Amino acid sequence: MSPKFTMPVSEEEYKKAGSKFVTFPPGAKVGDVEERDIEIGMVDWDTPGQSMKVPITVTEAGPDQHKEEKLSFGVDVKGIWKGKEIYFAITGKDMPMEKGADGKKHPVIDPMELAGKPAVGVWQMMQGHSGGVETNPVIFYPKLVSILPAGKKSKAESLGI
16 A cells, blocks of 8 residues: 655645636637736835835636735836836826925825725736746746726737737
8 A cells, every 4th residue: 555645734725725826718828818806905115215016916706816916116217107007097096296305206105095996907928937047948827917997807818018
């Protein structure tokens, strides 16, 4: 008789276990898009002074419900466009401005204004090397690429990214 192997996860954990990635239909190809209803979490620095992260939780019923992910954007002149797009999608308005130490106005985010807000997450099927290391095998994976206003699912075939 062969030995039995007992796993450290409980039955409850086993039943809840699944991929951290949002599901795509079988046969999905690079560029395909899936959208899910989401809730915004507490916005915070991803890399302090360089990028912010917008955590999300899938709220739509189905196999992806309760999955968590984040979308990041740069806070410099080259990356703020994405933050501007995300903020507008969630709130319907531009980021508020406050005067900084340099006397100029700068965009400001109050995380409490965004936390708990509904929106739509957009995932696109991507291709890349496992772990971002070029010597690793090529893998296909869904990536959160955009946030749309609540109730505004587009079901576009591709975002052209």
